[in-house]
Amino acid sequence: MSLLVIVRHGQSQYNVENRFTGTIDTPLTDLGRHEAQQAGALLRADRFQIGFTSVLQRAIDTMAIILQTIGQTDLPVERSEALNERMYGQLQGLNKLEVAERFGADQLFRWRRGYADQPPGGESLADTYNRVVPYFESTILPHLQANQPVLVVAHGNSLRALLMRLEGITPKGIEQIELATGVPRQYHFDTQSGTFSLLEK
Numbered sequence: 562m563s564l565l566v567i568v569r570h571g572q573s574q575y576n577v578e579n580r581f582t583g584t585i586d587t588p589l590t591d592l593g594r595h596e597a598q599q600a601g602a603l604l605r606a607d608r609f610q611i612g613f614t615s616v617l618q619r620a621i622d623t624m625a626i627i628l629q630t631i632g633q634t635d636l637p638v639e640r641s642e643a644l645n646e647r648m649y650g651q652l653q654g655l656n657k658l659e660v661a662e663r664f665g666a667d668q669l670f671r672w673r674r675g676y677a678d679q680p681p682g683g684e685s686l687a688d689t690y691n692r693v694v695p696y697f698e699s700t701i702l703p704h705l706q707a708n709q710p711v712l713v714v715a716h717g718n719s720l721r722a723l724l725m726r727l728e729g730i731t732p733k734g735i736e737q738i739e740l741a742t743g744v745p746r747q748y749h750f751d752t753q754s755g756t757f758s759l760l761e762k
Contacts, residue, residue, distance in 0.1 A: 563750045564607060564710040565727075565757065567720055570623040571596035571743040579657050583649035583683065586618045596743025597623040601630025603745055610709040612638040613701055615645040615716060623743070624714040636712075643696035646716035650683025674739075676732035686735065690722040697723060705750040720746075727757045 571593030575582040589597070604627065612628070614620045621640065628634050652660060652672065661669040671678040679685040704711050713723075717740050725735055727748060740746070747760040 563705045563708045563752060564609075565705055565713070565748040565750055566604060566607065566609075566711070567713045567715070567723065567746050567748075568600050568623065568627065569717055569720055569740045569742050569744070570617075570619040570714060571600075571626075573619045573742075575654075576742065581649040581652040581655050581657065581660070581680075583646050583653040584617065585653050589619050589622050593619070593623070593742065594626060597626035598630050600743050600745050601627040604712075605631050607631070607710060607712075609633060609636055609712045611704055612636050612712040612714070613644060614638060614640055614714045615719065616640045616642050617645055617716070620644070620714050620716060624712070627712070627714065639700070641696060641700070643692050643700075644713070644715040644719050647686065647689045647718035648684045649680050651681040652683060674736045676735060686718060686722060687732075689718050690725060693719050693722040694726045697726060706752055708752060728759065 571589050573582060573587045573589055573593055575585065575587040576593075577590055600623075612624055614624045624638060628636055657669060657673070660672075672680045676686045679688070701711060701713065713720075715723075720740055721735055721738060724730055724738065725732075730738065748757045749760060750757055
């Protein structure tokens with residue numbers, strides 16, 4: 562058995578403003594930094610051997626705060642664009658309520674939560690899955706297979722894509738799942754069967 566922990570970054574300024582963030586670099590709020598500290602407090606008993614994060618600052622900062630809280634600031638951390646948030650194209654920076662008023666609530670839901678719907682000039686969740694999961698398989702999974710505890714800090718949609726792989730969630734099922742900011746989600750990886758088990762909080 563090896564441990565995989567995934568954490569969505571702490572609350573960002575665009576989260577507060579209810580904007581599509583995507584690949585825009587928006588800073589953590591004070592609450593977001595506190596959420597990262599709280600995540601670290603929950604993980605103090607764990608000792609990781611490697612971490613992975615996106616190249617976006619809100620994820621990098623969340624990882625740094627967690628590692629400071631658990632006393633593992635020397636942990637090797639790999640950054641990759643493969644773990645970046647879903648790119649929302651022309652919607653990036655726009656307020657979600659304004660988008661709903663312009664395009665309708667149903668279209669807003671499909672762009673935000675649907676699996677195959679691409680916002681104008683952006684990625685669908687399927688596109689995000691097709692970059693996140695191959696990176697997971699090639700780069701992160703080998704560490705788990707070697708019994709190394711792994712910490713991943715990323716984004717709502719890149720982690721939703723990963724959840725589909727870890728928990729066998731269908732494209733329809735993933736529409737109803739949203740990950741809270743700064744809350745660790747922990748899995749045991751069975752090196753014999755190659756399966757993941759979600760640990761109870």
